[in-house]
Amino acid sequence: MRLRHPPLLRGLLQTLALPLLLWLLLLGSQLNFAELFTPGTLATLGKFLADFFPPSHDAFFLKSLGEATITTVAVANLGMLLAFAIGAPLALLSSRVLLGDSPLLLAVLATPIRALLLLLRGVPELVWALLLVRVVGLGSPAALLALGLAYGGMLGKVYAEILESQPQAPLQALRHAGSGRIAALVYGLLPNALPELVSYTVYRWECAIRASAVMGLVGAGGLGQLMDTSVRMLNGGEVGAILLVFMVLVLLTEMVSWLVRKVLA
Amino acid sequence: MSLSVERASLKLGGKAILQDIDLQLAQGEQVALIGPSGAGKTSLLGLANSSHTPDSGRVTVLGQQPARLGARALKVLRSEIGSVYQVPPLPGRQRAIHAVGAGQLARQPLWRSLLDLWWPAQTAAIAACLRQVALPEVLYQRCGELSGGQRQRVGIARMLYQAPQLLLADEPVSALDPLQGRQMLQVLQDDARSRNATLLVSLHAVDLALELFPRVIGLRQGRVLFDLPTAEVTPALLQALYAGDETVAAPALDIPVFAGSSVSGPRC
Ligand SMILES: Nc1ncnc2c1ncn2[C@@H]1O[C@H](COP(=O)(O)OP(=O)(O)OP(=O)(O)O)[C@@H](O)[C@H]1O
Ligand SMILES: [Mg+2]
Numbered sequence: 059m060r061l062r063h064p065p066l067l068r069g070l071l072q073t074l075a076l077p078l079l080l081w082l083l084l085l086g087s088q089l090n091f092a093e094l095f096t097p098g099t100l101a102t103l104g105k106f107l108a109d110f111f112p113p114s115h116d117a118f119f120l121k122s123l124g125e126a127t128i129t130t131v132a133v134a135n136l137g138m139l140l141a142f143a144i145g146a147p148l149a150l151l152s153s154r155v156l157l158g159d160s161p162l163l164l165a166v167l168a169t170p171i172r173a174l175l176l177l178l179r180g181v182p183e184l185v186w187a188l189l190l191v192r193v194v195g196l197g198s199p200a201a202l203l204a205l206g207l208a209y210g211g212m213l214g215k216v217y218a219e220i221l222e223s224q225p226q227a228p229l230q231a232l233r234h235a236g237s238g239r240i241a242a243l244v245y246g247l248l249p250n251a252l253p254e255l256v257s258y259t260v261y262r263w264e265c266a267i268r269a270s271a272v273m274g275l276v277g278a279g280g281l282g283q284l285m286d287t288s289v290r291m292l293n294g295g296e297v298g299a300i301l302l303v304f305m306v307l308v309l310l311t312e313m314v315s316w317l318v319r320k321v322l323a
Numbered sequence: 324m325s326l327s328v329e330r331a332s333l334k335l336g337g338k339a340i341l342q343d344i345d346l347q348l349a350q351g352e353q354v355a356l357i358g359p360s361g362a363g364k365t366s367l368l369g370l371a372n373s374s375h376t377p378d379s380g381r382v383t384v385l386g387q388q389p390a391r392l393g394a395r396a397l398k399v400l401r402s403e404i405g406s407v408y409q410v411p412p413l414p415g416r417q418r419a420i421h422a423v424g425a426g427q428l429a430r431q432p433l434w435r436s437l438l439d440l441w442w443p444a445q446t447a448a449i450a451a452c453l454r455q456v457a458l459p460e461v462l463y464q465r466c467g468e469l470s471g472g473q474r475q476r477v478g479i480a481r482m483l484y485q486a487p488q489l490l491l492a493d494e495p496v497s498a499l500d501p502l503q504g505r506q507m508l509q510v511l512q513d514d515a516r517s518r519n520a521t522l523l524v525s526l527h528a529v530d531l532a533l534e535l536f537p538r539v540i541g542l543r544q545g546r547v548l549f550d551l552p553t554a555e556v557t558p559a560l561l562q563a564l565y566a567g568d569e570t571v572a573a574p575a576l577d578i579p580v581f582a583g584s585s586v587s588g589p590r591c
Contacts (some may be wrong), residue, residue, distance in 0.1 A: 063392055064337075131335075162407055224414075225412075225414075227408075227410070227412035228412040228413060228414050228417075229373065229411040231406065231408060232414070232425055232428055233401075234372050234373065234374045234401060234404070234406060235402065235404065235405065235406065235426070235430035235485060235487075236397075236398045236399065236400070236401030236402035236403075236404075236428075236429030237398075237425070237429045238398070238428070238429075238433060240426065240433055241428045241433055241436045241437075242436065244436070244440070245417070245421060245425045245428060246412075247413065247414070248542070249414035249415075249416040249417035249421075250412075250414040250416050250417075251413060251418070254418070262558070
C-alpha cells in the first residue's frame with residue numbers, strides 16, 4: 059500500500075528540468091539576437107526582398123517551375139508512402155502491443171528493430187539525400203529514398219509510442235478471449251489510436267513537402283534545386299516566384315491536413 | 324469439471340493476493356462469488372480466464388490447464404472462456420456493433436474480422452445480443468458516448484455474442500439500478516442455462532447473489548471463507564465475511580453492522 063506522496067524533491071526537479079534544458083540548448087546554439095537586427099543586415103535584407111518583385115513569369119521559367127513543383131510534391135507523397143511502408147510494420151514488430159511481454163520476442167525482434175529505427179531517423183533526411191545522391195545519382199530518386207528512410211524511422215518510433223500509450227485493457231481483454239494479435243490490435247487499440255496516428259501522419263506529410271523542397275539544394279531535384287540555381291544566378295525575381303509557389307504549396311497542405319483531422323475528429 | 328482450482332495461490336507485485344484456493348464448478352453450474360472489496364474476486368476470475376497464472380497449485384478450465392498449453396491450443400481454449408469485466412474494456416471511439424462483434428474474433432479468420440469493420444456480416448445477430456441487454460438503440464453509437472450502465476451492458480452483450488462454455492462476470496451489474504441489475508443477471512443465467520454453460524459471477528449485491536444463485540462462494544482476504552449451497556449461507560457467515568467492512572449493503576439483509584474497530588482484521 060502506498061500512502062506517501064512522491065518525494066517533493068523529485069517533483070521539484072522534474073518541474074525545473076525543462077526550463078533548465080531549454081536554457082542549456084540556447085547557450086549551446088550561441089544565438090546572438092542583437093546581431094540579427096543591425097542596420098547593415100536589415101538594409102541587405104530589404105534590397106534582397108525588393109528584388110523579389112515582380113516574380114519572374116516568363117513561359118520558359120514557368121514551365122520549369124511547374125515541373126519542379128510537380129517533382130517536389132511527387133517526391134513528398136511517394137516518400138511518405140515509402141516511409142509508411144517502412145514505419146508501420148516496424149512499429150508493430152518493435153512494440154509490446156503486438157509482441158506481448160515475451161522476453162524472447164522482445165530481445166530478438168524489438169531491440170534490433172528499435173536500433174534500426176533509431177539509425178533511420180538519427181540521420182537527418184538531408185544527410186541521407188547527400189549520401190544517396192552519391193549512390194543513385196543526382197535527381198529525385200535520391201530525395202524520395204532519403205525521405206522514405208528518415209521519415210520511416212520517425213513514423214516507426216512514433217506509431218509504436220502512440221500504440222503503447224493507449225489503454226491496453228481492451229486489447230488484453232480480447233487476447234484473453236482467444237483473439238489473434240492483429241485482430242485484437244485492430245479492435246482493441248486502433249479505434250482510439252487512429253486519430254492520433256492519422257494526425258501525426260499528416261503532420262509528417264506537411265514536413266515532407268517542406269523537406270522535399272529543401273533536399274533539392276543538395277541536387278535531389280524539385281523546387282529546391284531550381285531555387286539553388288536561381289540564387290546562384292542572383293535572380294531575385296525567380297527566387298520570389300519559387301517562394302510564392304512554395305507558400306501556396308504549404309498553405310494547401312495545411313488545408314488538406316486540417317480537413318483530414320476535422321473529418322476524423 | 325468446467326472450472327477446477329486446486330490449492331492455487333497467486334502473487335501480484337510481490338504481494339500474496341490469493342492463498343490455497345480450492346473450488347470446483349461442474350458443467351452448467353451457476354455460482355456467485357462474494358466478498359469485501361479487495362478480497363480477491365477479480366484476481367480469482369483472472370485465474371479462471373487465464374489472464375493470471377497461479378504461483379502454486381493448479382487451475383484447470385474445461386479440462387485443460389491454460390498454463391501448460393501452447394499458443395494455438397490456448398487460443399482455442401480461451402475462445403470458450405468469456406469475461407465481463409468490472410470496468411468494461413471498450414475503446415471509447417469504437418461503435419457498439421464492433422465492440423459486441425469482437426466477441427467472435429477468436430472464431431473467425433482475420434480477413435473476416437477486418438472486413439466486418441466496413442461490412443459487418445453479422446449485424447442481425449449482434450443486434451439481437453444488444454436487444455437481450457435492452458440496448459437495441461445503440462448499435463451504431465460509439466462506446467464513449469454511452470452511459471456507464473450502458474457500457475456495462477455492451478460488455479455483457481459481447482459475452483452473449485461470444486457464447487462461451489465458461490462465463491465469468493466480474494460485478495457485471497455494479498453500474499445498473501437494482502431492477503435492471505437483476506434482469507441482466509437473469510439474462511446471463513438464461514443464456515448459460517440454454518447452452519448448459521457454466522456461470523461464475525462476482526457480486527457486491529449480496530441480496531442478488533442469495534436470491535438468484537443456488538451456490539455462493541465467500542472470499543475474504545484471498546481465501547475461501549465458505550463455499551455453500553445458498554440455503555446454508557447464514558447471516559453469521561455473512562457477518563464474518565464482511566466483518567470490518569461497513570460499506571456493504573448489509574442492513575438490507577438485517578445483519579447488524581459492526582463498527583470497524585470492534586472486529587479485527589486489517590483493512591485496505
Ligand atoms: N496488479 C496488481 N498488483 C498488485 N496488487 C494487486 C494487483 N491487482 C490487485 N491487487 C491487489 O489484490 C487485492 C485483491 O484485488 P481484487 O481486484 O482481486 O479484489 P476484488 O475482490 O475484486 O475487489 P473489488 O470488490 O473492490 O473489486 C487487492 O488488495 C489489490 O490491491
Ligand atoms: Mg474486483
